[in-house]
Amino acid sequence: MNRPTKNALARRTLLAGIAAAAGTGTVWGTARTAAAADGRGGPLGQGAVDAEVGRLEEELIRLRRYLHRHPELPGEERRTAGVVARELRAAGLSVTTAVGGHGVVGVLRGARPGRTVAYRADMDAVPPKDIVGGGPAAAHLCGHDLHTTVALGVAKVLARLRRHLSGTVVFLFQPAEESLSGARAMIEAGALELELELERSRVEEIHALHCGPFPVGRFAVTPGYGMPGQDKAEVTLQGPDAPDAARRLAAEIGTLATVTPPQTPADIERMVTDAQTPDGPLARFVALRASAREANVSVSYRCWPEERYTEVRENIRRLAGSHPGAEVRFPADPFPALLCPEPDARALARHLRRRLGHDSVTTLHAAFPPFSGEDYALYLDRVPGTYTFLGIRTPGTPITAGYPHFPDFAPDERAIGIGVRAMAGWLAERAR
Secondary structure, eight states: OOOOOHHHHHHHHHTTTTSSOOOOOOOOOOOOOGGGTTOOSOOOOHHHHHHHHHHHHHHHHHHHHHHHHSOOOTTOOHHHHHHHHHHHHHHTOEEEEEETTTEEEEEEEOSEEEEEEEEEEEOOOBOGGGSTTOOSSOBOOSSHHHHHHHHHHHHHHHHHTGGGOEEEEEEEEESOTTTTOHHHHHHHTTTTEEEETTEEEEOOEEEEEEEEEEETTOEEEOTTOEEOOBEEEEEEOOSTTHHHHHHHHHHHHHTTOSOOOOOSHHHHHHHHHHHTSTTOTTSSEEEEEEEEETTEEEEEEEEESTTHHHHHHHHHHHHHHTSTTOEEEOOSSOBOOEEOOHHHHHHHHHHHHHHHOGGGEEEOOSOSSTTOOOTTHHHHTTSOEEEEEEEEEOTTSOGGGGSTTSTTOOOOTHHHHHHHHHHHHHHHHHHO
């Protein structure tokens, strides 16, 4: 089993409060294995996967459209969770619901012995306040409806080919990613620990896809990178001129930022290019927002590499120190960055090129995007794995059609079958 990089291990030490081991929580019942009992057939090949995807693709597109029409806020995914549980049970998986809220866990045991690997998909929609420019209601503008559909497709394909499958695949359908609370809740409920036929097992590695602004059919792997975490600060100033001082301090702290949010489609295009450039402009960054209200300054920032939190905190303290009586408060730990172990991501890149073609993969050389985070980081704090962007941009469309949280976000549905092909083959390989 590939282990996390040294950077990841160092990060666990820095963020000990967040990266503490999960509690024992809930364990799951015995998975059904009757359909796999005969054990016949050779190892699962890509041809068999592709054939099953071809049979399922139209059904999966219809399913995604249904989920898209019924978005649910973080923590309110009742309908989506019900659909997921129904589809998994129909495919023959062992299913547990209400895991860490509306989370659903499906367990698929292959006919042959092997390893236990997991696949995670998030289910919630984007709240109105998080839509670029605002919106009237929750909407699937981050691709979670597509993520859920891909995961269901992978589960269905592998279930149909169970007699060729080695090991166990655990599917985690997670609520409340947008609020950064669902992963922790599922982990604390024991989602990475299983009870299979009276034998206790633990997930050995975990994998996930996320929609990205890359051409449909292309995957962006993230060796040694991922997505930044987040840190916050509150500064309270004293004295009769505190409101004016707070405005000045907010402007001073704002100068610590090295990148600013894109304002135009051309800015987004350049950011996507920079993320694919070795030692490029995004290899190190601070993305920071500081705002003043009366005598207080609120600061929220992301940085890369994660060790820069110490540097940025010191700079905030230094700037605040020029104002007598200023009080600076930070949380105990920043929310951790999502850091993909390099060996795992490079192994996935080799697998995808071998199975889907050399041009199917690009490599990111930066945490991307620098203004967003993901609670999938909490899984990778516990087990190694991968987090990969699935290209969903139709050629010729505006970049915002492939960039999450924009109101015109419109993923190319051909990405569903491509994602299922890739992840079904990858999980089968990793479970052997």
